[in-house]
Every structure is written in C-alpha cells, then in structure tokens.
Amino acid sequence: MTEKKVRTRFAPSPTGSMHIGNLRTAFYAYALSKHEGGDFILRIEDTDKKREVEGGVQEIKNILTIFGINWDEYYLQSERLDLYKVAAEKLVKDGHAFYCQCEAKNAKQEGFSSQLRDSCRDKNFTSGAIKLKVPENEIIKFRDFVLGEEIEWKTEIVFDATLLKSDKFPTYHLAVVVDDHATSVSHVLRGHDWLPSTPIHLLVYKYLDFKIPQIGHLTDILDPDGGKLSKRKGSTSVTGLLEEGYLPEALFNFVILAGWAPKDNRELFSLEDFVNVFDASGFQKSNPIFNRDKLDWFNGQYIRKTNDSELTTRILKFYKEKYPEDLIEKIVPLIKDRITRLSDFDTLAGFFFKESEVDKNLLGDNFDKHLHAALETLLTIKDFNNSQMNDKLLETVKNNNFKTGDFFMDLRIAITGKKMTPPINESLVILGKEETLKRIKQVLKSTN
Ligand code: GLU
Secondary structure, three states: OOOOOOEEEEOOOOOOOOEHHHHHHHHHHHHHHHOOOOEEEEEEOOOOOOOOOOOHHHHHHHHHHHOOOOOOEEEEHHHOHHHHHHHHHHHHHOOOEEEEOOOOOOHHHHOOOOOOOOOOOOOOOOOOEEEEOOOOOOEEEEEEOOOOEEEEEEHHHOOOOEEEOOOOOEOHHHHHHHHHHHOOOOEEEEEHHHHHHHHHHHHHHHHHOOOOOEEEEEOOOEOOOOOEOOOOOOOOEHHHHHHOOOOHHHHHHHHHOOOEOOOOOOOOOOHHHHHHHOOHHHEOOOOOEOOHHHHHHHHHHHHHHOOHHHHHHHHHHHOOOOOOHHHHHHHHHHHOOOOOOOOHHHHHHHHHHOOOOOOHHHOOOOHHHHHHHHHHHHHHOOOOOHHHHHHHHHHHHHHOOOOHHHHHHHHHHHHHOOOOOOOHHHHHHHHOHHHHHHHHHHHHHHOO
16 A cells, blocks of 8 residues: 555444435545545444434445445444554653543533533543643644645634543544544545534644544535425435435435535436546535436436336336336336336336226216227227327328327327326237227226
8 A cells, every 4th residue: 555545444233224415425525535446435424323223234234235325444432442452552642632531522511611621631530531632722623635735723712622532432523634644544534513522633633643634514405495404205315315216326316416516517427437536626616406306317317327127127126126127128118208207117017916996087078989999999899009009090190080089088098097008009009809808898887
C-alpha cells in the first residue's frame, strides 16, 4: 500500500434498515476510490450494542451486493476493542482525556456547565468511562472537500465527548478516528448529520498525532414537502424501495444524481460508467430533493432496457415465484413498455392468472350484442393466433356495424375487468381459447 493510494470506507451502523442517504454515501465513497484504482473498505460500526438490530450486518452486506458494490477489506468494530482501549488510555496518559464516573452521557445532559465541561475532568479518577478533555480558547478547523469550504469551531462549543464507555466499547468519536487511521483511509465521506462531530474527531486526531484524512460532508436528500426525507409517500429505505418494485440499476442511477452532477447532461449511468467519470468536483452544494417522478422515470427506462428473459426472471423473483415462468415470459413483451415498477405487473397482468370481477357498470350500452358476436367469432377460430384473431374480430365489427372502440372495450372489460390493459388481441392469444370463451360466457350469463 503506497501512501498516496485513495482509500475510502463506508461505515454504517447496523441499527436499522438502510436509508437511501446511506446508500448514496456508499456509492460516492466507492466511486471516489475506484476511479483512482484505490480501495474501498466496508466497516461495520457496531459499538452501540443497545441499538443494534438483529440481521443488520447481513442486510448491509446484502444490499451492497445487490448493487454490485464489492469491498476490498472488511472490519467489524466490536472485534477491535483493544485498539480503541489503547488509544483512549494513551489520551488519558497524555492529559487529553480523563476518567469519568458520573452516569451522564455528557456534561450538557447533566447541566453541569454552560461551557459543556464535564464535572469529572479535573478529578483525576483512575477508572470509569474515558472522556475527551476539550481545550479552552482554541479554534478547530478543516477544509471540507465536498462543501469546498473551510469550517471552524471555537472549542467553547465542543463538549467533553465520551470516547470509551465504561462497558469498554468505544463511542463513534473514538472508533471512527482510530479506524480511519489504522486502515489508512485517505478520504472520509459522510452525511451532513455528522458535521457537528467533526471538531471532536479533529482534536482526537491531533492528540493521537494522526494524519488527518480529507473529510467531506454530503448534502441531505430532502423531502419534496421540505425538511428531512420522510416516509409519507412511500419508502425511503433501500429494502422498502426494492420491495416497491424499483430495479437496483434505476435506484442506483437516481441516487447518484441526487447530490452529484456530471460535467455533461448525461443521465443514464451504470456503476461502471459512474466510476469512470466520477469527479469529486461534481458534488452539489445545495440539498437535492427526493423526486419520486424522476425515480419512476429512471425505473421505466431501465425496465425497457432490460431484455425480455432477464425481465421475466426479475418478475418471477419479485413475486417470489407466485406466477409460472412460461406465462410471465409470454406476457413480458406486452407489458414492458407499460409498467413503471415491477409491482405494476400485478395490476396490469393479474387477469392472466386470476379471473377478475367484472363491474357491469363499466360495460357499454351494446355490450350484449358485442359479446355475443365476439363469442360467435372466436368459437370459429381454430388456431388462436394473433393475426387471425385481429382480422376476424375486425370483420365482425364491420359486418355488424359496430363501433370498433366500443366493441373492443366491452371485450376487454369482459376478459380483464379493466379498461386499461395490455393489447387485447395478444392477451387473448396468451389466455387461450378455452379461458377466453369461458370468461365471455360468464359475463353474458351473469348479466342476463
Ligand atoms: N456509523 C456512521 C453512520 O452510520 C458513520 C459516519 C461516518 O462515516 O463517519 O453513518
């Protein structure tokens, strides 16, 4: 490993389902290193055992794998407790941290001091939790490589943060610094939420005599209604969005463009394309808005780009093999241009698998005549193939002086229960003669 190698990490905590904001951080960190032929590290920050959710680590790995994000190295913080202990004790020894025996998480919580100083900081305890001894009257600053600006804090507003808890687990503040240093991370990319923690980290870097990596804070993805992204109009968790029928390729494409822009106006990017063109100067400074219409647009694009047999497999898996593959395969060409999400398949093509309730109010005034004529015609067709069907039905329309649109609409409703469906003649071919006739007869019988 040379000193200059770009090494980034994605450092999620397994405390809940992964949000698209986290996923975006992973994509950016991955592209930042891979564009330079560097390394991408997955580090699980599992030091808050109380908040950890079962299966959380596996979910993180599964999600990254779904998106084709492979990691070169993997670390689990709970397996590295010795490292953090050594660092924390060194800080105490050097006078930059102190043992604390009060139960408060920090001084502010206990209300000890308006200056955020902990009441234990000068007590010289020799055991307990370890907290940072924040210096007085200093300015801490760094240049944020995403925001492109220098940010500074006065130490008066930085609190004596806990570094090592009494259960010997580190807090995020200590572990993040120790690990980024130990694994030679060159660029830290994280969400904007973490900006207030950065002065604490900068002090820890300084006191441990560690080189400070490049640090950048990403914009927040905002809700269209303003403020933080909320779940009101659908999921914002990665798993939830995949379950809503968004393709990983579309989600990827949507997410990378929420906060980063290419030099040209190109819109469609695969992971490989993104890595190739990635440039940190493309990070946007204003907060992007979660635009679901745009996500739908991307999803439609990727559905159309997926070849039929691949789309069949995706639909089969999406519905957990509820529908037979050979039938999905036949239906796919009819719906491919008409669906936005995989979940639309059910709405549009459900009638192939299950007879729909026919609402008689949807049928036109002449439905009885239309359906009788259609039945008669279809009975005469031996080989249910599309060109025959089309010609024969059109002939029937003409011979009876029916209105073409009205005739086919009644037929469509009788077969599918709906006004919006894939092309009806092709659908009849797939349904087959027996089922088609059965459905028409049933409507005629029930409306008699
Ligand atoms: N564990 C933090 C998170 O879940 C990591 C923040 C960082 O990357 O420093 O976002």
